[in-house]
Amino acid sequence: MRDPEPCRIKHTEDTQELTELFEENGEFSEVEEKINVKTGEKPLSCSQTKQKDLRQRRAKKSFICTQCGKSLTNKHILDVHMRVHTGEKPFTCDQCGRSFTQKGNLMEHMKIHTGEKLYACDQCNKAFLRASELKEHLRVHTKEKPHSCHLCGKRFSLLQHLKKHQKIHTAVREYMCFECEKTFTTAQCLKQHERIHTGEKPYTCDQCGKSFTQKGHLSEHIRFHTGEKLYACDQCGKSFTLKGHLTKHMRVHTGEKPYTCVQCGKSFTHSTSLKRHMNIHTREKLHACDQCGTTFLRASDLKKHLRVHSKEKPHLCNLCGKRFSCLQYLKRHQKIHAGVREYMCFECEKTFTTANCLKQHERIHTGEKPYMCSHCNKRFSRSGHLKTHERIHTGEKQYNSVNFIDE
Structure with missing residues (x-):
């Protein structure tokens, strides 16, 4: 053999x-x-x-930890492991005073101060201190979610997100807030919640000084300064800074309107649109101008209206210097410089800079007058014309003379 x-x-x-x-x-x-x-x-x-x-x-493996029973291969590894139990952190950063259990962790931390970022994303050029961070970031682009919950099938890009999610199924909520007795699945969630009571906002934007309770909220906010838009619509290519904005945008393509008015059955894509609509039924106008008494459904509408009195025009065109009271007016104006007239009337082939301008124009051909005066039932093609007309009934002084033909 x-x-x-x-x-x-x-x-x-x-x-x-x-x-x-x-x-x-x-x-x-x-x-x-x-x-x-x-x-x-x-x-x-x-x-x-x-x-x-x-x-x-x-x-x-004869070196055994007396605290937890774990076996280690040599004394040095055991000594390093013991720091988990003793809390000893012998390696201190001379820049900020933060301490670490291992020298390698300190060296990694020092890159924060030096600004050294060795690992760059080849898709968006964002740089990271660690290869593991780059690997996790790449899942934003690939949409990869390798971690699956075996109970409900939901998938996650990061293991820690899966672990946090699984506590929902096990109903482990061991961390309680002593202020309101609300319970949480992790110590981190409790810590974040407690800032509601303390008012603590430890994360500050170094560009504008705005502070946030959570690091993630600061990261999202910074994208507004950098212009970074990680979330792209696979239908039309439009990009967004926040995932929630993409989710809402997708309803344009799907036609989903999850928010329905219980009074008239009209549905809306956003909860804020429904709330605003409900004021039509209640006739509630919460925001009043202290100069002329005009009331508005939204605080933002009142803010814009006040510029009529103050003559404030905070939005400046960087090409011709013309100023505007509202941002949307500036954006519409800038299309004149860019020569963008993407909306065309199929009846007369006239082109417009915005969809709203086209929609208003088309009423010339259709004869549609959707805005009716509640006092005399006279109808108008534009809401602005109706508002101007209603001042005849209310006796409200007009700030600008508006001539229109809408008989």
Whole structure:
């Protein structure tokens, strides 16, 4: 009967595993030398060698942590491990005073101060301190979600997000707020919640000084300064700074209108649109101008209206210097410089800079007058014409003379 095939270091899968095993402890060269010594004895088979060395490896794990029972291969690793229990952090950053348990962690941290970012995304050029951070970031572009919940099938891009999610199923809510007795699945969630009570906002934008309770909120805010838009619509290519904005935008394509008015059944894509609509039924106008008494459904409408009195025009065209009271007026104006007239009337082929201008124009052809006066039932093609007309009934003074033909 033939002897088992001698173990050959370079040519077997078993030996590759051994190589990795011994390289981990820096002992490979010594083992290789022992295997090649001519002792005159029959060489062990690969499986026998592997089993023998695994036994030796287990035997070497004689350094046991007295706190948690974990076994380590040498005293140095045990000493480093003990810092988990003792809280010892011997490596301190001389820039900010932050301390670390291991020297490697300190060196990694120092890159924050030096601004060194070695790992760059080849899709958006965003740079990261660690390769692991780049790997996680790339999932934004690939949409990869490798971590799946075995209970509900929901997928996550990061393992920690999956672990946090799984606590929903196990109903583990061990962290309680002593102020309001609300419970949370993680200490981090509790800490973030407590800032509601304390008013603490530890994360500050270095560009505008605005502060936030959560780091993630600051990261999202910074994108407004950088113009970074990570979330792209796969239907039309439009990009957004926040994932929530993309989700809302997708309803334009799907036609989804999840918010329905219980009074008239009209549906809306956004909850804010429904709330605004409800004021039509209640006739509630919460925001009043202290100069002329005109009331508005929205605070933003009142803010815009006040510019009639103050003559304020904060929005400046950088091409011709013309100023505007509202941002949308500036954007519409800038299309004149760009020569953008993308909306065309199919009846007369006249082009317009905005969809709204086209819609208003088309009423000339259709004869549609959707705005009716509640006092005399007279109808108008534009809401602005109706508002101007209603001042006849209310006696409200007109700030600008508006001439229109809408009979």
